[in-house]
Amino acid sequence: MLRATGVSRSYGDERVFRDLTIDVDAGEVVAVIGPSGVGKTTLLRTLALSLEPDEGTVTLDGTDAWAVDESARLALRRRVGMVFQEASLFGGSVARNVEYGLRVRRSWSERIASLFRLSGAADAVHESLEVVGLADKTDQPADSLSGGEAQRVSFARALAYDPDALLLDEPTSDLDPRNTAVIEEAIGEAKARGIGVVVATHDMHQAERVADRVAVLLDDGITEIGPTEEIFDDPADERTRKFISGELVY
Amino acid sequence: MPLEPVAQLAPALLDSGAGPAASLLGASFREGYVGSIIAVSLYVSLTAVALSTLVSVPAAVAIGLAEFPGKGFVKSVVNTGMGFPSVVVGLVVLFAVSNQGPLGSLELIFTREAMIMSQFVLATPPITAISLAAVSGVDDGVRDAARVLGGTRIDVALVVIKEAKYGIATAVLAGFGRAVSEVGSVLIVGGNITSADGISKTRTLTTAIQLEARQGRYETAMVLGAVLVALVLTVNAIVVRFGDRGVA
Amino acid sequence: MAAVGAGAIVGTAGCSSTNDGGSGDGTGGNGTDGGNSAESVGVAGETLTLTTTTSTYDTGLLDAIHPDFEEMYGVTVDAVAQGTGAALETARNGDSDIVMVHARGLEDEFMRNGYGINRRDLMFNDFVIVGPESDPAGIGGTGSATEALTTIAEAEATFVSRGDNSGTHTKELNLWDAAGTDPGGDWYQETGTGMGEALNIANQQGAYTLSDRGTYISQRSEIDLTILVQGPIEGGPEILANPYGVMAVNPGVHENANYDLAMAYIGWITSPGVQEAIAEYQVNGEQLFFPEAVSEDPDFQQYVPEGWSSDDSDA
Numbered sequence: 161m162l163r164a165t166g167v168s169r170s171y172g173d174e175r176v177f178r179d180l181t182i183d184v185d186a187g188e189v190v191a192v193i194g195p196s197g198v199g200k201t202t203l204l205r206t207l208a209l210s211l212e213p214d215e216g217t218v219t220l221d222g223t224d225a226w227a228v229d230e231s232a233r234l235a236l237r238r239r240v241g242m243v244f245q246e247a248s249l250f251g252g253s254v255a256r257n258v259e260y261g262l263r264v265r266r267s268w269s270e271r272i273a274s275l276f277r278l279s280g281a282a283d284a285v286h287e288s289l290e291v292v293g294l295a296d297k298t299d300q301p302a303d304s305l306s307g308g309e310a311q312r313v314s315f316a317r318a319l320a321y322d323p324d325a326l327l328l329d330e331p332t333s334d335l336d337p338r339n340t341a342v343i344e345e346a347i348g349e350a351k352a353r354g355i356g357v358v359v360a361t362h363d364m365h366q367a368e369r370v371a372d373r374v375a376v377l378l379d380d381g382i383t384e385i386g387p388t389e390e391i392f393d394d395p396a397d398e399r400t401r402k403f404i405s406g407e408l409v410y
Numbered sequence: 411m412p413l414e415p416v417a418q419l420a421p422a423l424l425d426s427g428a429g430p431a432a433s434l435l436g437a438s439f440r441e442g443y444v445g446s447i448i449a450v451s452l453y454v455s456l457t458a459v460a461l462s463t464l465v466s467v468p469a470a471v472a473i474g475l476a477e478f479p480g481k482g483f484v485k486s487v488v489n490t491g492m493g494f495p496s497v498v499v500g501l502v503v504l505f506a507v508s509n510q511g512p513l514g515s516l517e518l519i520f521t522r523e524a525m526i527m528s529q530f531v532l533a534t535p536p537i538t539a540i541s542l543a544a545v546s547g548v549d550d551g552v553r554d555a556a557r558v559l560g561g562t563r564i565d566v567a568l569v570v571i572k573e574a575k576y577g578i579a580t581a582v583l584a585g586f587g588r589a590v591s592e593v594g595s596v597l598i599v600g601g602n603i604t605s606a607d608g609i610s611k612t613r614t615l616t617t618a619i620q621l622e623a624r625q626g627r628y629e630t631a632m633v634l635g636a637v638l639v640a641l642v643l644t645v646n647a648i649v650v651r652f653g654d655r656g657v658a
Numbered sequence: 659m660a661a662v663g664a665g666a667i668v669g670t671a672g673c674s675s676t677n678d679g680g681s682g683d684g685t686g687g688n689g690t691d692g693g694n695s696a697e698s699v700g701v702a703g704e705t706l707t708l709t710t711t712t713s714t715y716d717t718g719l720l721d722a723i724h725p726d727f728e729e730m731y732g733v734t735v736d737a738v739a740q741g742t743g744a745a746l747e748t749a750r751n752g753d754s755d756i757v758m759v760h761a762r763g764l765e766d767e768f769m770r771n772g773y774g775i776n777r778r779d780l781m782f783n784d785f786v787i788v789g790p791e792s793d794p795a796g797i798g799g800t801g802s803a804t805e806a807l808t809t810i811a812e813a814e815a816t817f818v819s820r821g822d823n824s825g826t827h828t829k830e831l832n833l834w835d836a837a838g839t840d841p842g843g844d845w846y847q848e849t850g851t852g853m854g855e856a857l858n859i860a861n862q863q864g865a866y867t868l869s870d871r872g873t874y875i876s877q878r879s880e881i882d883l884t885i886l887v888q889g890p891i892e893g894g895p896e897i898l899a900n901p902y903g904v905m906a907v908n909p910g911v912h913e914n915a916n917y918d919l920a921m922a923y924i925g926w927i928t929s930p931g932v933q934e935a936i937a938e939y940q941v942n943g944e945q946l947f948f949p950e951a952v953s954e955d956p957d958f959q960q961y962v963p964e965g966w967s968s969d970d971s972d973a
Binding site: 509 | 739853873
């Protein structure tokens with residue numbers, strides 16, 4: 161459904177990755193594991209259609225995102241959601257945050273109208289917050305939440321507008337086990353709804369728990385990509401084995 | 411002009427305070443004089459600041475969110491503008507609206523509208539510069555999130571403005587402070603005119619103070635100065651109060 | 659920036675006009691008094707922009723007499739107090755319709771350059787030399803202004819000068835010139851302020867200064883300076899006379915000058931009734947101005963630059 165083919169990306173002279181191919185299908189969870197700084201974030205942003213690759217293509221349901229005009233690309237981008245390591249919630253209430261994605265997809269006249277009356281968005285907002293277990297905090301100010309709660313709201317925010325693909329960049333790195341568990345459950349719920357999820361993580365146990373497939377990103381390319389069990393139990397590439405066992409020092 | 415009625419409200423209140431204060435000091439003001447100069451001060455400065463905000467805030471957001479070569483230079487230019495001497499701006503606007511100047515046919519010389527023009531020029535650098543600082547201070551992550559969740563450039567700008575709203579409010583108040591307390595430009599382009607019975611046409615609190623001072627009536631000038639300070643405090647208090655209540 | 663503001667301002671200019679109408683071209687039925695025929699060439703509803711000096715304005719005379727004119731014609735007079743030089747410059751630029759100043763030399767130049775026409779002598783008051791009662795330089799009672807200044811210079815007694823090219827400052831410089839003395843040094847202080855402030859400064863320093871009688875009278879209760887050399891009104895030397903003139907801005911140079919209304923004003927202010935009102939105007943119980951416009955005997959010199967005669971080679 162969402163596919164990057166042969167993509168390369170550099171920042172100035174520094175190459176991040178080269179000739180990388182990865183895809184995710186509807187209702188599947190792909191984990192991207194690799195050491196810090198290897199380029200997981202850059203890869204995810206490329207998949208989110210935010211960063212243009214220096215080479216290669218990124219397609220959503222077969223449409224090359226960078227071969228179409230600005231407005232077509234915006235439409236494609238709006239079918240993808242991303243959650244970062246830091247929640248970065250907006251000021252205002254939790255509901256206002258979760259509603260953002262829905263709000264920006266409405267026309268201006270609808271938006272102005274919604275200032276004056278309740279819109280159907282209330283249901284979607286409530287539902288997404290239920291997935292992350294925070295429906296009781298709907299009207300609270302976003303800055304009154306703890307770090308873990310904020311990240312959960314951030315997830316709900318990306319879920320609310322029912323994207324086709326969801327990209328998660330180390331979503332639980334800063335969270336305690338309880339909040340981590342909530343997020344992982346939410347990932348499961350997204351998968352159940354047919355959303356294609358790509359989650360970058362340096363926690364291999366998390367990869368084992370949530371992913372159907374795992375891509376191992378080392379140096380400047382994907383050394384290996386395959387079903388979770390295979391990667392962890394019987395990796396094909398020597399470097400993969402070393403990374404997983406912790407032998408490779410970066 | 412919608413702001414005129416608003417500008418008429420405060421003067422009545424302040425007049426009732428300034429009148430007794432003035433007569434205590436032996437200054438006899440004709441009835442309605444102080445109220446009318448307050449009204450002119452408010453009308454000119456509030457309008458100038460409102461118009462400037464409409465231009466400055468979007469400009470600050472555009473500059474703040476964009477990356478381009480020379481961005482640092484643009485920031486320096488804006489900051490330098492904060493130091494424009496008001497009398498110089500007055501002379502430039504005078505040149506423009508004078509009969510001899512490019513806008514001469516509009517007959518704006520010695521009108522409140524010319525004063526709004528010059529105060530617009532004076533208020534824009536502080537409003538832009540401080541808004542720019544506020545916008546730049548918004549967490550990059552917020553910007554990223556707004557964009558990646560499907561926002562257009564305008565959506566992202568609106569989110570950033572909302573996050574920076576306290577900084578922007580400070581910027582607008584700074585612009586108002588600069589405008590309402592300057593005397594150089596409004597004196598030159600406005601002419602400090604009142605009607606024969608003391609109702610102000612282009613006389614502001616600051617030019618009235620200047621008039622009293624040049625005649626050596628320092629105490630009266632001080633009373634008017636106190637009225638001006640009270641006015642600025644009131645406006646500040648209203649904006650801050652409004653901001654506090656608006657935390658959703 | 660100003661252009662951006664102007665665009666917005668033009669929009670607001672239309673809806674914020676108060677009752678001052680426009681200072682229009684003065685012809686073609688601009689009047690707002692109902693009942694006149696469509697052909698009327700009235701000035702009603704228009705605004706006359708008059709530039710004058712700060713000392714003239716600060717006496718309050720104009721605010722006292724203008725309502726009469728405004729009612730008579732149904733117009734508004736915008737009196738802009740700018741200082742002599744600025745008042746004339748504004749008129750030169752075509753931004754005012756009429757000027758009222760008291761600097762004959764500058765008025766003559768204004769006429770010679772074609773900017774001012776239909777000049778009339780208006781009124782006069784005088785200057786006085788004031789100083790502390792203790793009179794350190796001993797000039798009290800001198801009948802000669804130039805002698806008094808020479809004495810002050812020799813004694814190096816502190817003297818406060820306006821230093822701003824105003825009518826008063828111009829007169830002061832003429833006096834030094836006539837006295838043959840070039841003032842300078844620590845005792846000679848140029849303040850660049852208005853007359854009222856200058857008097858305050860002289861008061862604080864116990865210094866001498868040249869002042870117009872009007873400003874001195876209105877401030878007398880607040881300062882401790884006394885008149886040491888009288889002006890011609892009280893028998894002093896003619897050289898301290900301070901005559902005022904009024905001139906219309908030449909419509910031949912500035913088309914948009916409100917000539918009709920300016921002439922109406924000149925006619926009004928030089929009329930016997932208003933000249934009397936000027937004489938009756940008092941500050942702190944004293945008459946400030948002495949009318950000059952109404953006279954049995956002809957005074958041709960008021961219409962032309964001083965010393966001009968038809969025998970002159972240039973017209």
